Amino acid sequence: MMYEFNHRHLLGIEGLNPLDLRYLLERAESYVALNRQTEKKIATLRGRTIINLFFENSTRTRTSFELAGKRLGADVINMSVASSSVKKGETLIDTAMTLNAMHVDVLVVRHGDSGAPHLLARKLNCAVINAGDGTHEHPTQALLDALTIRRRKGRLEGLVVAICGDIAHSRVARSNILLLNALGAEVRVVAPPTLLPAEIDRLNVRVFHSMREGLVDADIVMMLRLQTERMQGALIPSMREYFHFFGLDREKLAVAKPDAAVMHPGPMNRGVEIDSDLADDIDRSLINEQVEMGVAVRMACLDVLSERHVTAQKGSQA
Amino acid sequence: MSHPPTLLRNARLLDPTAGTDQPGDTLIIDGKIAATGTSLPIPEGSETLDARGACLAPGLIDLRTHGRDPGQEHKETLRSQVDAAVAGGITAMGVIPDTEPGIEDPTSVAWLVQRSRALGKARVLPYAAMTQGRKGQQLTEFGLLQEAGAVAFADGAKATTDALVLRRALAYARTFNAVLFTHPEDRALTRNACATEGEYATRLGLPAAPAAAELLQVQRDLLLAELTGGRLHIGPITTGAAVEAIRAAKAKGIHVTCDTAVAYITLNEIAIADYRTFTKLSPPLRREEDRQAVIAGLADGTIDALSSDHTPEDQDAKRLPFVAAEPGIIGLETLLPLGLAPVHQGRISLMDLLRRLTVAPAAILGQPVPSLAVGAVADLVLFDPDAPVRLKAETMRSKSKNTPFDGFPSQGKVLATLVGGRLVYRRPA
Numbered sequence: 001m002m003y004e005f006n007h008r009h010l011l012g013i014e015g016l017n018p019l020d021l022r023y024l025l026e027r028a029e030s031y032v033a034l035n036r037q038t039e040k041k042i043a044t045l046r047g048r049t050i051i052n053l054f055f056e057n058s059t060r061t062r063t064s065f066e067l068a069g070k071r072l073g074a075d076v077i078n079m080s081v082a083s084s085s086v087k088k089g090e091t092l093i094d095t096a097m098t099l100n101a102m103h104v105d106v107l108v109v110r111h112g113d114s115g116a117p118h119l120l121a122r123k124l125n126c127a128v129i130n131a132g133d134g135t136h137e138h139p140t141q142a143l144l145d146a147l148t149i150r151r152r153k154g155r156l157e158g159l160v161v162a163i164c165g166d167i168a169h170s171r172v173a174r175s176n177i178l179l180l181n182a183l184g185a186e187v188r189v190v191a192p193p194t195l196l197p198a199e200i201d202r203l204n205v206r207v208f209h210s211m212r213e214g215l216v217d218a219d220i221v222m223m224l225r226l227q228t229e230r231m232q233g234a235l236i237p238s239m240r241e242y243f244h245f246f247g248l249d250r251e252k253l254a255v256a257k258p259d260a261a262v263m264h265p266g267p268m269n270r271g272v273e274i275d276s277d278l279a280d281d282i283d284r285s286l287i288n289e290q291v292e293m294g295v296a297v298r299m300a301c302l303d304v305l306s307e308r309h310v311t312a313q314k315g316s317q318a
Numbered sequence: 319m320s321h322p323p324t325l326l327r328n329a330r331l332l333d334p335t336a337g338t339d340q341p342g343d344t345l346i347i348d349g350k351i352a353a354t355g356t357s358l359p360i361p362e363g364s365e366t367l368d369a370r371g372a373c374l375a376p377g378l379i380d381l382r383t384h385g386r387d388p389g390q391e392h393k394e395t396l397r398s399q400v401d402a403a404v405a406g407g408i409t410a411m412g413v414i415p416d417t418e419p420g421i422e423d424p425t426s427v428a429w430l431v432q433r434s435r436a437l438g439k440a441r442v443l444p445y446a447a448m449t450q451g452r453k454g455q456q457l458t459e460f461g462l463l464q465e466a467g468a469v470a471f472a473d474g475a476k477a478t479t480d481a482l483v484l485r486r487a488l489a490y491a492r493t494f495n496a497v498l499f500t501h502p503e504d505r506a507l508t509r510n511a512c513a514t515e516g517e518y519a520t521r522l523g524l525p526a527a528p529a530a531a532e533l534l535q536v537q538r539d540l541l542l543a544e545l546t547g548g549r550l551h552i553g554p555i556t557t558g559a560a561v562e563a564i565r566a567a568k569a570k571g572i573h574v575t576c577d578t579a580v581a582y583i584t585l586n587e588i589a590i591a592d593y594r595t596f597t598k599l600s601p602p603l604r605r606e607e608d609r610q611a612v613i614a615g616l617a618d619g620t621i622d623a624l625s626s627d628h629t630p631e632d633q634d635a636k637r638l639p640f641v642a643a644e645p646g647i648i649g650l651e652t653l654l655p656l657g658l659a660p661v662h663q664g665r666i667s668l669m670d671l672l673r674r675l676t677v678a679p680a681a682i683l684g685q686p687v688p689s690l691a692v693g694a695v696a697d698l699v700l701f702d703p704d705a706p707v708r709l710k711a712e713t714m715r716s717k718s719k720n721t722p723f724d725g726f727p728s729q730g731k732v733l734a735t736l737v738g739g740r741l742v743y744r745r746p747a
């Protein structure tokens with residue numbers, strides 16, 4: 001498939017058009033088979049350097065990016081920067097300038113502040129992939145979710161996707177809302193008002209405060225992690241009340257389509273936002289497929305952005 | 319120290335107190351206006367300045383600037399601040415005591431007055447802290463501070479959380495007819511917030527507070543002003559709802575005045591796209607409807623004064639993720655060119671704009687009435703309101719360059735500034 005992916009960085013789903021998104025999904029699709037082979041390594045990115053710069057702890061996303069880079073033949077280095085809450089921004093710029101001097105090809109960055117990858121992208125010469133910034137975006141998560149849904153359901157157009165839980169603090173929700181809308185799904189959000197950001201309806205979603213209503217005829221039920229620190233600022237009164245009204249169990253799922261699939265970006269709080277048995281039910285749960293698709297999607301993103309990087313360099317020498 | 323007489327010729331004389339707008343000359347002797355009229359004779363040994371038809375008005379009085387000296391001289395010294403002020407046509411400015419240490423004893427006030435006099439540029443009108451350590455608990459010595467030269471009392475961008483403390487401050491301040499400045503943001507609702515709640519902040523994933531956090535605080539402060547009869551000044555006002563509340567309070571006879579800052583009539587929340595920290599303000603930028611309502615409030619006089627809200631911050635404080643960056647922008651040199659935009663758009667007359675920039679702030683701060691009449695102190699600004707200018711951060715005199723208006727096309731430039739009859743700024747040719 002010949003297509004010019006015309007972005008230097010992947011900072012969010014915002015700004016990508018449906019053609020860009022389909023192109024990335026197609027590329028990812030081609031890596032799924034490779035990842036299932038015994039011999040999983042190719043030389044596409046041989047000689048390239050990828051740095052995973054993580055200001056927040058994340059074993060699974062970091063490992064997924066690391067595997068993706070290594071399977072494409074790149075050298076991958078993980079940097080975890082302990083973030084003191086006061087001076088973390090200073091570290092960010094300092095680190096960026098240091099990395100710039102090392103001729104890195106792709107920087108994968110996760111940061112607790114929204115917009116931090118955008119700041120880095122302005123200071124760096126290499127491609128930047130946002131691996132999650134604050135409560136803003138997590139584009140590769142949305143892409144892997146889309147790929148997972150597409151493989152299970154054969155399409156995204158016309159599907160009803162209910163995203164449930166802490167939408168307000170979720171970068172996964174924002175990226176998914178943008179991507180699913182761009183590719184023609186009907187998106188709902190289900191949460192108590194304290195966990196919904198202001199004017200979320202302006203992002204073309206239908207808003208529900210009840211699982212029993214929001215899940216009616218849903219094709220996909222996407223659960224979000226409820227971070228325990230959210231229990232502090234009076235957002236919800238208790239875990240048990242939350243699970244009772246917003247935790248996913250078989251009873252609540254019964255109003256969805258009979259073949260509705262359940263997703264979760266992980267790591268799960270079993271018994272808080274999702275019933276443990278349901279999470280493990282291979283007929284309903286796509287949670288393991290999501291992890292598998294994550295590697296393929298990240299390979300596609302690294303691959304596509306590295307091409308762009310080379311093109312840009314050649315262009316500047318000409 | 320005698321200074322030769324100065325004759326400003328061929329000016330468009332704008333006197334916002336008299337409401338007159340006519341061509342003429344102005345003669346300045348001993349720091350005061352000695353004569354105005356057409357074709358004034360040139361006295362022996364005088365210096366003449368040909369205005370070539372440019373506007374001559376009383377110097378601007380900026381009632382909202384943030385001090386960084388002492389304590390953060392790497393961001394702004396008193397010297398760089400007064401230099402920037404006169405380059406912006408500002409001849410006097412109120413300085414909110416965001417300094418370390420703060421201005422809360424009579425000696426610091428006197429010292430600030432003395433240092434600024436020695437610099438001989440813009441006049442510095444010191445504000446003292448309203449509470450000790452700006453902690454919102456124990457009042458400062460309003461009377462002694464006022465005797466030392468403090469013209470107002472302010473705790474900076476910290477809203478006074480404790481209603482009882484503000485009540486007592488407003489009541490006690492009546493003893494000295496002192497004015498208290500309060501900041502219009504409810505602190506609980508705005509905790510951790512750096513944007514206005516709504517679709518825009520939701521898309522950017524930024525912690526946000528509702529615009530109603532302003533009205534909530536303004537209403538409370540107005541009630542306390544009504545209860546005590548004290549003099550209250552609130553600002554910067556950024557929402558239409560707060561403008562309405564203050565309009566109603568004034569109609570009831572509550573002693574309240576307010577200002578808005580130039581950023582709020584120039585930009586709306588869309589400017590925070592790309593997480594540019596130079597657009598992070600406190601209060602944050604608002605919706606377009608609010609920007610329009612604030613311009614309307616400025617035009618009808620509900621908003622008494624237009625200020626710069628000059629807040630110098632260095633790169634270490636601004637080259638950070640949006641959430642972590644300090645709020646605020648510099649504004650002394652952009653006050654007039656950006657303030658003129660509503661004049662060019664036909665929203666407010668030039669004379670009314672000048673009132674918001676001279677007569678009103680002088681009245682709030684108890685300063686002499688700005689005027690071009692014979693006998694008035696010759697604090698003057700000469701400016702061309704129509705000249706197109708592309709604003710440039712690098713040429714600004716402020717030590718910090720945190721402005722979102724670098725490269726911004728505007729109309730209007732300051733040509734010369736006089737303080738006490740002395741030419742303290744002349745625009746380089």
